[in-house]
Amino acid sequence: MKKMICVILALTMVFALCACGQKAAPAEKKVFIMGIDPEYPPFSYLGDDGTYSGFDVEVCQAVCDKLGWELKIFGVNWDEKLVQLDSNECDCVWSGMTILDTMKEAGYVISEPYYDNTQVLVVKADSGLASSADLAGKVVAVQLGTSGEALLNGDLADLAASFQEVVTCNSFLTCFTELEGGAVDAVFVDLPVAASYAAKNAGVAIIDENLGAEQYGIAFRSGDAELCAQVDAAVQALVADGTYAKIASKPEYAEIVNNLLFLNNG
Amino acid sequence: MSLMTMIVKMSEGLGKTCAIFFLTLLFSLPLGMIVALLRMSKLKVVSAVTRFFITVLRGTPLMLQLLAVTYGPYYLFGTTVARNKLIPVVIAFAINYAAYFAEIYRGGIESISIGQYEAATVLGYSRAQTFLRIILPQVVKRIMPSVTNEVVTLVKDTSIAFTVSYQEMFTIGKQIANSQTSFMPFLVAGVFYYLFNAIVDWLMGRIEKRLDYYR
Numbered sequence: 001m002k003k004m005i006c007v008i009l010a011l012t013m014v015f016a017l018c019a020c021g022q023k024a025a026p027a028e029k030k031v032f033i034m035g036i037d038p039e040y041p042p043f044s045y046l047g048d049d050g051t052y053s054g055f056d057v058e059v060c061q062a063v064c065d066k067l068g069w070e071l072k073i074f075g076v077n078w079d080e081k082l083v084q085l086d087s088n089e090c091d092c093v094w095s096g097m098t099i100l101d102t103m104k105e106a107g108y109v110i111s112e113p114y115y116d117n118t119q120v121l122v123v124k125a126d127s128g129l130a131s132s133a134d135l136a137g138k139v140v141a142v143q144l145g146t147s148g149e150a151l152l153n154g155d156l157a158d159l160a161a162s163f164q165e166v167v168t169c170n171s172f173l174t175c176f177t178e179l180e181g182g183a184v185d186a187v188f189v190d191l192p193v194a195a196s197y198a199a200k201n202a203g204v205a206i207i208d209e210n211l212g213a214e215q216y217g218i219a220f221r222s223g224d225a226e227l228c229a230q231v232d233a234a235v236q237a238l239v240a241d242g243t244y245a246k247i248a249s250k251p252e253y254a255e256i257v258n259n260l261l262f263l264n265n266g
Numbered sequence: 267m268s269l270m271t272m273i274v275k276m277s278e279g280l281g282k283t284c285a286i287f288f289l290t291l292l293f294s295l296p297l298g299m300i301v302a303l304l305r306m307s308k309l310k311v312v313s314a315v316t317r318f319f320i321t322v323l324r325g326t327p328l329m330l331q332l333l334a335v336t337y338g339p340y341y342l343f344g345t346t347v348a349r350n351k352l353i354p355v356v357i358a359f360a361i362n363y364a365a366y367f368a369e370i371y372r373g374g375i376e377s378i379s380i381g382q383y384e385a386a387t388v389l390g391y392s393r394a395q396t397f398l399r400i401i402l403p404q405v406v407k408r409i410m411p412s413v414t415n416e417v418v419t420l421v422k423d424t425s426i427a428f429t430v431s432y433q434e435m436f437t438i439g440k441q442i443a444n445s446q447t448s449f450m451p452f453l454v455a456g457v458f459y460y461l462f463n464a465i466v467d468w469l470m471g472r473i474e475k476r477l478d479y480y481r
Contacts, residue, residue, distance in 0.1 A: 102447045139349070168431065168437060170428055174430070178347055183351075
């Protein structure tokens with residue numbers, strides 16, 4: 001029994017010391033947790049070297065360097081992204097995220113839009129499908145939680161009604177595998193993702209009819225207007241000093257560079 | 267969207283959830299018995315191979331097995347991916363659950379004392395008769411609680427079918443949650459699963475009571 005008490009006391013002291021150590025440490029860097037969809041090239045994805053990479057990730061890293069923050073990256077479950085943001089698992093959702101009116105209505109603070117996007121249909125090149133009208137009676141896949149899905153349920157409901165069925169998948173890879181495997185006839189997806197996929201995989205074609213024009217932005221919690229302003233200002237500073245253009249000029253971002261709002265507005 | 271439309275929409279998916287549930291049970295319960303008998307085979311090779319398959323099926327996530335069954339043939343042999351996802355989903359679920367049921371059956375069968383086999387031999391029962399008339403009725407009774415456990419788990423596991431884009435109830439719930447930026451559909455899904463399992467629980471309780479022989 002005595003031994004037991006000794007051990008417990010010793011442990012308590014060790015823990016107490018640990019606590020001291022933490023307090024005594026020099027002023028910590030602010031940690032900024034970036035919420036990304038790790039399966040969204042070229043904006044955010046797991047790079048060849050096994051670390052998260054992508055346009056948004058590089059910009060965010062530059063922002064954190066500028067503000068002296070420590071960047072931590074958190075891969076969100078895309079269809080739960082706002083719940084995860086609310087529960088403080090990340091400080092922002094910054095991953096080629098389409099700004100939706102419902103987000104603003106729900107009180108989220110949204111940054112300056114930085115990217116112009118459209119939705120396209122990806123089909124097999126040998127399918128003979130050339131327009132959205134050709135897809136009447138066909139099966140179309142869309143990723144759950146993407147703006148494409150929101151569009152098919154909202155503004156483009158008429159188009160969706162002409163399809164035989166809209167199948168929701170949990171990732172782009174599943175969507176495209178369904179397409180390649182012949183289970184669906186088309187995938188409804190953001191242009192940059194489609195372009196990035198078509199660049200790597202032969203035999204697919206993109207039908208671009210400028211469907212669902214929309215913009216990308218960064219989402220913050222409702223109380224974080226100040227944080228949002230800080231990030232917005234830092235991004236503008238990066239645009240001004242050329243860092244932003246330098247990141248965008250990398251070859252892997254060739255498909256998106258023309259739609260970046262900060263670079264193409266003069 | 268009102269709560270009522272939400273519930274109606276999600277109930278549409280409930281049919282697909284039920285399809286997975288009933289078809290999986292229909293195939294996996296008998297398949298499990300075959301696997302259990304193979305596992306207990308006197309031939310070392312047969313039992314070793316069966317054992318290996320059971321470890322694979324129990325040792326890898328169901329989600330992975332679903333992906334393998336659905337997309338594996340396409341990646342390996344270039345065959346087309348099934349348009350009706352219920353087929354690969356039920357195959358994957360049935361095989362996976364058969365592995366679990368097999369081990370439950372084996373546990374039940376091996377729990378019967380050897381004395382009963384000896385007594386049956388003395389009384390002139392054949393091996394098949396011993397198994398069907400003496401052993402099995404006792405085994406069924408003993409394994410019911412463990413089987414109920416698996417069946418209840420199966421109800422909840424049906425949501426994994428979304429991995430291969432099968433549009434069951436929880437998938438529809440997630441779609442609504444997204445478009446409405448609301449947590450409500452998850453609550454509805456929780457209630458649905460609970461009610462489903464309450465029925466399963468009640469039914470299994472009834473069956474257990476009916477099996478009240480030898481008392």
